[in-house]
Amino acid sequence: MGMISLNPKQIKMLPAIGGEVDVVKVLQLMPGVQKGNEGGSGMFVRGGTSDQNLILLDEATVYNPGHLFGFFSIFNNDALKDVQIIKGGFPASYGGRLSSVLDIKTNEGNNQGFKVDGGIGMLSSRATLQGPIIKDRMSFILSARRTYLDKVLKVFKYNLPYYFYDLNAKINYKLSDKNTIFFSTYFGKDVLNLSSDTSKAEDLFGFGFKLGNYTNTVRWNHTYNKKLFSNVSIIHTNFSYNISGKFTDNAFYVKSKIDDLGVKGDWEYYLNAKNQIRFGASFIHHNFRPNIVNSSGELTSSITSRDGARLALEESGIYLGNDQEVSPRIKLNYGLRFSSALAKSKVYSGLEPRVAIRYTIDERSSIKASYSRMKQYMHLVSSSSISLPTDLWYPVTESIKPQVSDQVSLGYFLGITEWATNVSVEAYYKKMNNLIEYKEGAKLMLNDNFDRELLNGKGNSYGLEFLINKSPQGKFSGWASYTISWATRQFDELNKGEKFFAKFDRRHNLSLVGLYKINDYLSFSAVWVFASGSRFTPVVGQYAIPNASLTDVDVMPIYASRNSVKMSPSHRLDLNLIVQQKKERRFKSEWHIGCYNLYNQTSPYKIEVVKEDNGALKYQQKGLFGFLPSLAYNFKF
Amino acid sequence: MRIHFHNSALLFLAILIYSCTPKPLDIELEAPKERLVIASQMLPRGGMVVSLTKSFSSLKKTKAGDGNYSEEFIRQIAVKNAVVTITYNNVTENLTPNDTIPGLYQNLSVQHLRYQTYVLKAYDPQTGESIEAHSTMLIPIKFDTIASYVKVENASQNFYIKYSIQDPGYIKNWYMVSYTKLVNGQRVALKRSRLPKNIPLKKTALNIQNPETEDFEIFTDLGATANVISAEKRLEGITPSDTVIVSLTNIEEGYYNFLDTKRRSGGIVTSFAGEPVNLNTNVVNGYGYFTTYFPTITLLSSSQVLDLSTFQ
Numbered sequence: 001m002g003m004i005s006l007n008p009k010q011i012k013m014l015p016a017i018g019g020e021v022d023v024v025k026v027l028q029l030m031p032g033v034q035k036g037n038e039g040g041s042g043m044f045v046r047g048g049t050s051d052q053n054l055i056l057l058d059e060a061t062v063y064n065p066g067h068l069f070g071f072f073s074i075f076n077n078d079a080l081k082d083v084q085i086i087k088g089g090f091p092a093s094y095g096g097r098l099s100s101v102l103d104i105k106t107n108e109g110n111n112q113g114f115k116v117d118g119g120i121g122m123l124s125s126r127a128t129l130q131g132p133i134i135k136d137r138m139s140f141i142l143s144a145r146r147t148y149l150d151k152v153l154k155v156f157k158y159n160l161p162y163y164f165y166d167l168n169a170k171i172n173y174k175l176s177d178k179n180t181i182f183f184s185t186y187f188g189k190d191v192l193n194l195s196s197d198t199s200k201a202e203d204l205f206g207f208g209f210k211l212g213n214y215t216n217t218v219r220w221n222h223t224y225n226k227k228l229f230s231n232v233s234i235i236h237t238n239f240s241y242n243i244s245g246k247f248t249d250n251a252f253y254v255k256s257k258i259d260d261l262g263v264k265g266d267w268e269y270y271l272n273a274k275n276q277i278r279f280g281a282s283f284i285h286h287n288f289r290p291n292i293v294n295s296s297g298e299l300t301s302s303i304t305s306r307d308g309a310r311l312a313l314e315e316s317g318i319y320l321g322n323d324q325e326v327s328p329r330i331k332l333n334y335g336l337r338f339s340s341a342l343a344k345s346k347v348y349s350g351l352e353p354r355v356a357i358r359y360t361i362d363e364r365s366s367i368k369a370s371y372s373r374m375k376q377y378m379h380l381v382s383s384s385s386i387s388l389p390t391d392l393w394y395p396v397t398e399s400i401k402p403q404v405s406d407q408v409s410l411g412y413f414l415g416i417t418e419w420a421t422n423v424s425v426e427a428y429y430k431k432m433n434n435l436i437e438y439k440e441g442a443k444l445m446l447n448d449n450f451d452r453e454l455l456n457g458k459g460n461s462y463g464l465e466f467l468i469n470k471s472p473q474g475k476f477s478g479w480a481s482y483t484i485s486w487a488t489r490q491f492d493e494l495n496k497g498e499k500f501f502a503k504f505d506r507r508h509n510l511s512l513v514g515l516y517k518i519n520d521y522l523s524f525s526a527v528w529v530f531a532s533g534s535r536f537t538p539v540v541g542q543y544a545i546p547n548a549s550l551t552d553v554d555v556m557p558i559y560a561s562r563n564s565v566k567m568s569p570s571h572r573l574d575l576n577l578i579v580q581q582k583k584e585r586r587f588k589s590e591w592h593i594g595c596y597n598l599y600n601q602t603s604p605y606k607i608e609v610v611k612e613d614n615g616a617l618k619y620q621q622k623g624l625f626g627f628l629p630s631l632a633y634n635f636k637f
Numbered sequence: 638m639r640i641h642f643h644n645s646a647l648l649f650l651a652i653l654i655y656s657c658t659p660k661p662l663d664i665e666l667e668a669p670k671e672r673l674v675i676a677s678q679m680l681p682r683g684g685m686v687v688s689l690t691k692s693f694s695s696l697k698k699t700k701a702g703d704g705n706y707s708e709e710f711i712r713q714i715a716v717k718n719a720v721v722t723i724t725y726n727n728v729t730e731n732l733t734p735n736d737t738i739p740g741l742y743q744n745l746s747v748q749h750l751r752y753q754t755y756v757l758k759a760y761d762p763q764t765g766e767s768i769e770a771h772s773t774m775l776i777p778i779k780f781d782t783i784a785s786y787v788k789v790e791n792a793s794q795n796f797y798i799k800y801s802i803q804d805p806g807y808i809k810n811w812y813m814v815s816y817t818k819l820v821n822g823q824r825v826a827l828k829r830s831r832l833p834k835n836i837p838l839k840k841t842a843l844n845i846q847n848p849e850t851e852d853f854e855i856f857t858d859l860g861a862t863a864n865v866i867s868a869e870k871r872l873e874g875i876t877p878s879d880t881v882i883v884s885l886t887n888i889e890e891g892y893y894n895f896l897d898t899k900r901r902s903g904g905i906v907t908s909f910a911g912e913p914v915n916l917n918t919n920v921v922n923g924y925g926y927f928t929t930y931f932p933t934i935t936l937l938s939s940s941q942v943l944d945l946s947t948f949q
Contacts, residue, residue, distance in 0.1 A: 440913065440914045537913040538666060540666055540667070540668065540695055541669040541693065541695055542692065542693055542699070543672075543690065543925065544674065544699075545924075545926070549816070549824070549853060551823075551826040552826055558669055558915065558924070559913040559914070567664070597659070600660070602661060603659075607664060609695050610661075615698070617696040617697070617698060619695075620662065621663075623662075
């Protein structure tokens with residue numbers, strides 16, 4: 001329970017912003033998974049924060065899943081095989097985050113023949129090549145994409161030197177019937193390189209950044225006998241950014257990175273027909289290097305050069321679990337995970353019990369219940385108001401304790417086979433301790449001493465999730481999902497110690513997704529979403545006080561209680577028409593003609609005071625994306 | 638033909654960009670309750686002055702067309718005819734309204750007693766609002782040494798000051814140093830740019846509404862070596878002929894936190910990425926900060942140093 005799988009082929013048929021198919025945005029259409037700000041690829045699962053999602057790409061942790069300030073996820077849909085999100089009832093094999101596990105597996109190359117897939121969109125183009133290296137034993141797949149708005153605008157003599165690219169590659173080698181080796185890698189970067197187009201030395205200006213993820217996984221799959229299997233992996237993950245700027249004689253360069261090296265082993269033992277035991281262990285060495293700074297010129301007074309802090313975290317876990325069929329009607333999944341983290345001389349550890357039960361009522365329906373305890377030893381230092389490429393992960397410290405959650409959930413599941421439809425209703429309650437927020441006025445950027453800026457508090461969330469999912473059999477497929485939920489926080493030092501709603505506490509979330517195959521050549525899909533407004537802390541009042549030297553007056557803002565204002569609800573309709581060419585040909589192609597936000601509805605993300613035509617002031621909610629047409633051409637041969 | 642294509646492409650881009658920005662939605666927000674706002678100053682030759690104003694809605698226009706606070710605005714926020722008292726050393730005295738400046742209340746006979754706690758109370762009969770605030774008068778601290786000099790850097794003359802403070806040591810202290818200069822007989826706060834001075838703001842792509850901020854420093858005695866705190870600072874916007882007034886004030890911890898938060902909330906980054914910050918206050922049921930500090934003042938020019946400390 002609490003688990004949703006997506007089919008990348010089905011995702012491809014759905015409307016997408018700018019024609020860029022994005023798995024995370026499709027996940028946001030699922031119950032219990034809420035979007036952050038308009039267009040963003042952040043996920044807020046069952047009242048959690050975006051850093052409480054464990055995002056795995058072929059087992060490697062992805063620390064920054066967004067391109068273009070988070071408007072697109074880093075996952076190239078063409079490279080994906082399985083996408084699974086777990087929101088509750090976590091198996092004991094997963095740990096390290098409180099709210100969800102997004103487990104993404106990439107495609108394996110075709111070991112029979114060569115295939116090429118590709119697409120040309122408004123924002124990017126992509127290509128995938130796959131084929132055998134040694135027929136039946138060794139194959140590869142290579143997927144790459146790049147945005148090219150920078151190149152297009154350059155033709156028209158406009159300078160927007162921003163682009164992103166990514167590359168997925170995988171090789172699998174079947175050594176023998178009992179041994180297979182996989183090597184998977186991901187490499188992606190966002191690049192901005194702004195510079196003044198002038199010959200005058202005094203006007204020299206430059207600003208740029210590079211940020212990206214780099215993951216590598218080597219996995220050895222071994223079959224001992226008919227009852228025992230194992231997967232042992234060595235995993236490397238790196239996320240880094242560097243920002244540089246030049247203003248005449250002033251220059252700065254800031255680099256930060258997180259680098260992980262880990263090993264993980266999972267074993268499955270089929271004890272008998274009624275018991276399937278799983279056990280394993282993992283160890284990850286996290287290496288943090290925040291804020292390595294180099295500056296010159298007058299900037300040195302405000303941005304001082306430094307080598308940055310060297311932080312490390314050793315995170316480990318062992319687990320044991322069992323899938324047990326207690327009776328034909330009752331199935332149990334139970335397990336225990338022991339996790340620990342060593343940060344400097346401080347050791348944190350704890351047991352994380354997990355249990356899930358399924359009671360089969362009849363052939364069609366069942367009831368499921370689960371309990372999970374999760375612990376998190378790392379957190380993202382990020383402003384609640386905006387996501388920046390400078391957001392960095394930091395480990396627990398002596399004063400900042402690990403986040404802990406306890407979640408219970410209960411669900412009813414109904415399968416209507418004659419309609420190829422599944423219906424589910426799930427209720428959950430999640431209690432979270434040692435949550436992290438920032439002190440009011442916290443200095444977030446270029447700050448190595450976060451202990452002084454962070455606060456520990458608590459929170460809870462609860463809700464009810466509905467899903468009706470029609471499988472892609474017949475002409476129509478799609479789903480309807482609805483979530484009603486609440487998420488609150490309480491920090492002694494914030495909001496006068498009073499409980500407040502989480503920023504993305506959206507009361508109602510409704511998604512209607514439909515795909516209709518008109519004929520062999522034409523398909524149509526539509527998505528309509530409605531979400532209650534997110535929370536905001538606007539300036540509602542002001543007062544005037546003398547400045548420090550008592551020579552002038554400063555007007556200071558009075559903010560409303562934290563997240564006390566609920567912005568207007570948002571809703572939008574996205575459409576996509578797919579025109580396919582004749583299928584008999586070896587070269588197959590299709591056009592995607594679509595639009596985002598057909599009726600140009602505003603999805604508010606902030607409240608501002610603006611001046612009206614008559615000079616009076618009023619409050620206004622700003623949105624980001626209106627009607628956006630899209631056109632894409634996909635092919636394969 | 639090429640021009641037509643170019644224009645068509647531009648038109649397409651313009652439509653695309655326009656289509657990306659949906660019409661903003663209006664929203665009604667409840668105005669916060671009007672509260673009393675306190676500011677205070679101890680007078681050098683005895684007595685104190687308290688300013689009493691009201692908080693106001695975000696939708697209130699504060700500035701006139703010339704960019705200054707309008708007279709109407711100042712008149713509207715000033716609290717007239719309030720009952721204001723100060724209690725210290727078991728004595729309660731009234732502060733009376735200033736005849737010429739609305740919202741200002743004064744009592745020239747209030748004594749300055751070191752380590753004495755002063756309790757300010759104010760009641761506005763018009764709104765029924767009342768406040769109370771406490772402050773302890775700390776001993777003034779003088780600069781132990783202070784000097785100014787001009788240094789030529791990158792072909793420009795920069796004005797520096799260098800000072801040291803003898804910290805009493807036996808208790809924890811918090812300090813504020815502020816800088817003003819005399820312009821036409823008026824004290825004007827020195828400003829510092831939020832970015833280095835030769836950065837062309839229009840090219841930074843940062844939307845900084847107020848690229849300059851008041852130049853002042855706050856620090857604690859934690860950095861003292863053998864009870865001596867030393868610092869060197871470059872001041873902006875000074876010409877060698879200017880006279881600079883440097884004030885050193887021994888302030889309470891709460892006021893230090895107030896100034897610290899105020900300064901943090903006005904930075905470049907926090908202006909668009911920061912968390913909401915409500916300034917702390919020692920005024921119960923109100924805003925602002927009630928202080929009883931007393932600065933020591935030094936006048937500096939590039940050629941001389943004149944000590945004008947008036948409170949020993």
